[in-house]
Amino acid sequence: MNPVRHSEDKKIAISKKKPCQYSHMSNGMKWSKKCCVLILAAIIAAIALRLPLLEQRPMHGDEAVHAVKFGDLLEKGLYTYEPNEYHGPTLNYFTLIPAWLSRTYEFKDLSEFTLRIVPVFFGVCLVLLLLLLADGLGRTAAVCAAVLTAVSPAMVFYSRYYIQEMLLVCFTFGAITSGYRYTRNKNITWALLTGVFLGLAHATKETFIIAFDSMLLALVLTLLLQSRRDGSGGFIKTVRAVKPSHFIAVVAAAVVVSALFYSSFLSNPNGIVDSVRTYATYFDRARQNQLHEHPWYYYLKILIYSRYDSGPIWSEALIVFLAVAGFIVAITKKGLSGVNFHLLRFVAFYTLIMTVLYSVIRYKTPWCLLGFLHGMILLAGVGAVAIVRLAPNVLGRAFISLLLVAGGAHLTWQGYLGSYKFYADSRSPYVYAHPTTDVFTIARRVEEIARAHPDGYEMPIQVICPEDDYWPLPWYFRSFPRVGWWNKVDENAAAAPIIIASTSVEVELTNKLYEITPPEERQMYLFLFDKPYYMWLRPKVKLLGLVRKDLWDRFQRQIQSIQPQTTGEK
Numbered sequence: 001m002n003p004v005r006h007s008e009d010k011k012i013a014i015s016k017k018k019p020c021q022y023s024h025m026s027n028g029m030k031w032s033k034k035c036c037v038l039i040l041a042a043i044i045a046a047i048a049l050r051l052p053l054l055e056q057r058p059m060h061g062d063e064a065v066h067a068v069k070f071g072d073l074l075e076k077g078l079y080t081y082e083p084n085e086y087h088g089p090t091l092n093y094f095t096l097i098p099a100w101l102s103r104t105y106e107f108k109d110l111s112e113f114t115l116r117i118v119p120v121f122f123g124v125c126l127v128l129l130l131l132l133l134a135d136g137l138g139r140t141a142a143v144c145a146a147v148l149t150a151v152s153p154a155m156v157f158y159s160r161y162y163i164q165e166m167l168l169v170c171f172t173f174g175a176i177t178s179g180y181r182y183t184r185n186k187n188i189t190w191a192l193l194t195g196v197f198l199g200l201a202h203a204t205k206e207t208f209i210i211a212f213d214s215m216l217l218a219l220v221l222t223l224l225l226q227s228r229r230d231g232s233g234g235f236i237k238t239v240r241a242v243k244p245s246h247f248i249a250v251v252a253a254a255v256v257v258s259a260l261f262y263s264s265f266l267s268n269p270n271g272i273v274d275s276v277r278t279y280a281t282y283f284d285r286a287r288q289n290q291l292h293e294h295p296w297y298y299y300l301k302i303l304i305y306s307r308y309d310s311g312p313i314w315s316e317a318l319i320v321f322l323a324v325a326g327f328i329v330a331i332t333k334k335g336l337s338g339v340n341f342h343l344l345r346f347v348a349f350y351t352l353i354m355t356v357l358y359s360v361i362r363y364k365t366p367w368c369l370l371g372f373l374h375g376m377i378l379l380a381g382v383g384a385v386a387i388v389r390l391a392p393n394v395l396g397r398a399f400i401s402l403l404l405v406a407g408g409a410h411l412t413w414q415g416y417l418g419s420y421k422f423y424a425d426s427r428s429p430y431v432y433a434h435p436t437t438d439v440f441t442i443a444r445r446v447e448e449i450a451r452a453h454p455d456g457y458e459m460p461i462q463v464i465c466p467e468d469d470y471w472p473l474p475w476y477f478r479s480f481p482r483v484g485w486w487n488k489v490d491e492n493a494a495a496a497p498i499i500i501a502s503t504s505v506e507v508e509l510t511n512k513l514y515e516i517t518p519p520e521e522r523q524m525y526l527f528l529f530d531k532p533y534y535m536w537l538r539p540k541v542k543l544l545g546l547v548r549k550d551l552w553d554r555f556q557r558q559i560q561s562i563q564p565q566t567t568g569e570k
Contacts, residue, residue: 035139036131039146043127046150049415050120050159055112057423058435063162064472067115070095071107071478079264081271083278087164088204089261089271094118094167108479115162122170123159126374129170132177135184136340137382145381147408148319152377154303156415157423157430158367164205165367169374171201172211176350180343182246191246195253202254202275203261206282210357211371218349222342294364299355302366302429303373311427314414316373318407323351323376325383335386344382351375366432426539435472438535442500442545443476445528449498449547450480452555458482464489464501464509469541473500491516498528499546506544513546524549 134142174197182190262271330344354372422428453459528545
């Protein structure tokens with residue numbers, strides 16, 4: 001056979017392929033239409049699982065804290081970064097977009113939807129960004145990772161949470177995808193985007209330092225493995241391949257973006273210094289905080305197997321198992337072809353390092369697992385494809401594929417249960433120190449009483465809870481401008497028409513109302529809530545509600561005046 005002729009025939013055959021098979025981009029990426037359609041389907045599934053009924057779940061205390069902080073930015077146009085109590089400012093500033101789009105300009109008019117649509121958006125972006133890694137992970141593996149990202153119960157649950165975690169994971173992944181694209185063509189645009197994403201991640205949450213250190217160490221390990229194959233000069237050669245101007249562009253973009261956010265767009269320059277100073281607080285809290293101290297296997301237990309009382313079994317073991325398979329493929333460079341093993345090894349090392357670091361840190365909250373869970377999902381996509389291809393025949397591959405589909409369906413079902421059935425139930429591992437649905441009853445009853453008060457929503461209210469343990473009530477009382485928040489019973493303060501207090505101060509409160517207060521100033525108080533008279537703020541945290549009798553009588557007369565009209569209409 002004439003090799004020249006054979007080469008020409010091959011070129012002709014390639015040229016005869018359908019022009020619509022791939023969508024070409026200027027940087028050399030090839031997106032197959034099938035891959036794009038399947039990832040689009042995963043995006044639709046992600047939206048379907050995340051978007052409905054965002055108001056259904058009670059606001060977590062952390063969500064309420066961030067909401068109140070955002071309220072200041074919304075109403076006053078001011079944001080001051082506080083390194084001791086709050087995380088980075090990106091969540092607040094990005095929330096301005098849905099607030100403005102919905103024409104909401106006052107804190108009292110905000111809704112859960114306006115706030116929670118922000119993490120929903122970035123949770124969906126995690127699926128979309130996989131298009132940038134399709135040629136590195138392999139198109140089929142990218143589709144599998146997109147599906148697992150869309151249906152993972154933890155990803156679904158915390159994409160509906162108004163906290164910084166989903167933004168942090170998205171920005172970190174954005175830096176990884178942009179960095180990978182830069183390695184493919186050395187285009188400075190990708191270098192700038194890498195810096196922008198790094199700056200956004202740094203401006204989101206202090207735990208970015210864990211992700212950044214993991215990325216840096218993973219990159220070094222990947223290059224060291226590459227140098228073993230290419231010789232001792234391979235590492236130096238790879239480093240020198242990066243143009244100094246492009247490296248400076250990455251650093252400059254990251255610094256500028258982070259500084260803009262922390263300085264409140266130059267209105268608070270001290271915020272830049274505080275963004276560094278905050279790590280002293282962060283490390284101290286991670287080392288000494290006993291309230292959120294858990295054993296090293298806490299996160300793995302959540303992912304592999306959890307069951308509380310009579311609740312359902314929760315498990316994302318499928319993702320963990322497939323991630324282990326993907327890790328083996330990445331290290332051994334066996335089981336797959338047509339992938340970028342440098343990228344796979346980077347993701348493998350990054351995920352392993354993140355998992356170890358978060359497991360070693362004693363301070364643990366369940367949403368912190370999202371960072372390394374996302375890395376596991378990327379590896380799981382690779383592992384799923386490798387396992388299917390290891391099957392000896394078509395029947396075996398079909399059987400394994402069916403098992404994977406069944407596992408994905410089970411994850412989807414858990415995602416639905418977690419977000420729409422057990423959304424405030426402590427039998428879910430993702431529900432952590434969460435308020436009960438009683439907060440809805442508290443808010444509704446206070447609003448009903450306010451309608452009977454001469455001052456309406458200007459009615460004074462007292463909330464008494466030691467150690468400021470009243471969150472998320474400031475969110476639910478956002479329409480009441482005269483709420484007093486107390487850590488203890490103040491014997492000298494006049495009693496408000498409505499008092500909500502922790503049961504831990506019930507004795508002191510009763511003593512104030514009926515013993516210390518002079519007889520001529522005493523008012524009779526009744527229980528604000530129906531039997532059993534107490535409301536659960538959170539598990540093990542009970543609240544007592546009291547309402548002044550004259551106001552309660554007005555409320556009852558108001559109800560009676562409405563009932564005959566309602567009966568007549570019927």
